[in-house]
Amino acid sequence: MAAIQRRGRRIMMTDDERDAYLAEQRTCRVATVSADGRPHVGALWFTWDGTSLWLYSITRSLRWSQLCRDPRIAVVVDDGVEYAELRGIELSGDAVPVGEAPRTGEPCPELAAPERLFAAKHFGMDAMPHDGRHAWLRLTPQAITSWDFRKLADPPTA
Template identity: 75%
Template sequence: MAVTQRRGRRIMMTPTELDAFLTAAHTCRVATAGPDGRPHVSALWYVWDGRALWLYSLTRSRRWADLLRDPRLAVVVDDGREYGELRGAELSGTAVPVGEAPRRGAACHELAAPERLFAAKYFGLDAMPHDGRHAWLRLAPETVVSWDFRKLPAAGGR
């Protein structure tokens, strides 16, 4: 993953911090482009495997249709309420569908780890329950920008 951040290096997350943050956070916002070029943003659950963001999307959604037509996307994961607590990351690149769509549980070696992580994170299970309505998208980010305002000096504030 290429870190393309030039500005704000003082508040960017280290690779270890970024990995821990993306692993622990629960919800991301996915931005796609509609047929007319207008942006569409939606919240989604995901897992991070240390190299890629795995998005579990409804196949009958505007997001899925947008990405089949134009696989470019941007994802934001963020946290914090007060200014000095804000932190997050923007990852962008190309979405790649992986496995069957919709997912019904057919063997797919590439999905073994993401499904194990997802089942534990969101359902407290050892194995992924398949509903025949969702499918997997993998985003191996081409660019990453991160921020952690907790690194700002307390007097610096805004």
């Protein structure tokens, strides 16, 4: 169960707003930690299934090797240009590899829904194309923080 956001309740997204936002956004920034404690941040495409964030990462990447050693991860999805338009979500927890690595398309019931969502969102396809270079990471967040500064323009409701 994800930790409840305590600060910024006025600008916090509702669960429905969060789900809609994550369904429409395509790119996230993923932070991992090296063995000596240095952070590494890289961009990835993702999909959200309402419970977990699914990341399709190259298995020969620094990100993958760092997560194999230390599964702690933080992910930010955000947008907006002007201050009053800023909105986003930070999710954190442990990344768990799912399915074969690299992914070649072997049957894996746990990946059926995320692959269908990802293929439709990013490729406009019904089925996931596999390239033998990527594999799946699942982040079921332990903490979620969200913000939508557009709500600051609205008067608070009682």
